[in-house]
Amino acid sequence: LAKTTQPISMDSYEGQEVNITCSHNNIATNDYITWYQQFPSQGPRFIIQGYKTKVTNEVASLFIPADRKSSTLSLPRVSLSDTAVYYCLVEPTGGSYIPTFGRGTSLIVHP
Amino acid sequence: NAGVTQTPKFQVLKTGQSMTLQCAQDMNHNSMYWYRQDPGMGLRLIYYSASEGTTDKGEVPNGYNVSRLNKREFSLRLESAAPSQTSVYFCASRLQSRNYGYTFGSGTRLTVV
Numbered sequence: 001l002a003k004t005t006q007p008i009s010m011d012s013y014e015g016q017e018v019n020i021t022c023s024h025n026n027i028a029t030n031d032y033i034t035w036y037q038q039f040p041s042q043g044p045r046f047i048i049q050g051y052k053t054k055v056t057n058e059v060a061s062l063f064i065p066a067d068r069k070s071s072t073l074s075l076p077r078v079s080l081s082d083t084a085v086y087y088c089l090v091e092p093t094g095g096s097y098i099p100t101f102g103r104g105t106s107l108i109v110h111p
Numbered sequence: 112n113a114g115v116t117q118t119p120k121f122q123v124l125k126t127g128q129s130m131t132l133q134c135a136q137d138m139n140h141n142s143m144y145w146y147r148q149d150p151g152m153g154l155r156l157i158y159y160s161a162s163e164g165t166t167d168k169g170e171v172p173n174g175y176n177v178s179r180l181n182k183r184e185f186s187l188r189l190e191s192a193a194p195s196q197t198s199v200y201f202c203a204s205r206l207q208s209r210n211y212g213y214t215f216g217s218g219t220r221l222t223v224v
């Protein structure tokens with residue numbers, strides 16, 4: 001199983017860029033990386049997914065270095081509504097399916 | 112669109128009781144999943160159904176059974192509840208079994224006393 005490690009918490013201020021890094025040293029060749037956002041009393045919500053290099057969508061960017069042993073979720077210009085827990089997920093694309101979620105990073109955005 | 116609907120939202124069971132958690136999706140997704148989430152832990156996969164008619168064990172299947180009733184519905188059954196099964200349970204679905212993001216339900220908070 002891939003093991004994922006994330007910071008437990010982070011603080012930021014409105015308008016700043018936030019980068020959350022997930023370490024996954026034993027990621028397998030065909031594993032994909034996905035990030036989710038979770039608000040209290042809700043299920044996680046998909047943010048972005050990637051395999052290597054950089055992926056960008058309307059809400060975030062995902063940076064994955066060449067060795068793929070880590071990934072960084074980048075949230076540009078955060079607002080108070082971005083206060084949530086963020087999870088990275090490493091999941092296999094072949095073989096038996098045992099996905100590995102990180103334990104989550106609690107992001108608090110201050111005014 | 113309702114997305115993924117889970118029932119009930121809350122449940123308290125006594126040790127040894129049984130119950131079934133229901134999940135339905137209206138997005139015509141092929142794959143469905145059951146996860147549990149414990150404090151300070153990431154989500155852990157209990158069982159999944161890659162397509163209608165198939166089910167497979169995930170990381171923590173002991174004490175649970177599942178039924179893929181049809182393409183829309185995937186239920187999770189606890190035959191004899193134990194305090195260690197106190198958790199928040201999430202159902203999720205996605206279009207295909209790999210390389211797509213999940214859509215999660217809002218969860219069932221289960222307490223076993």
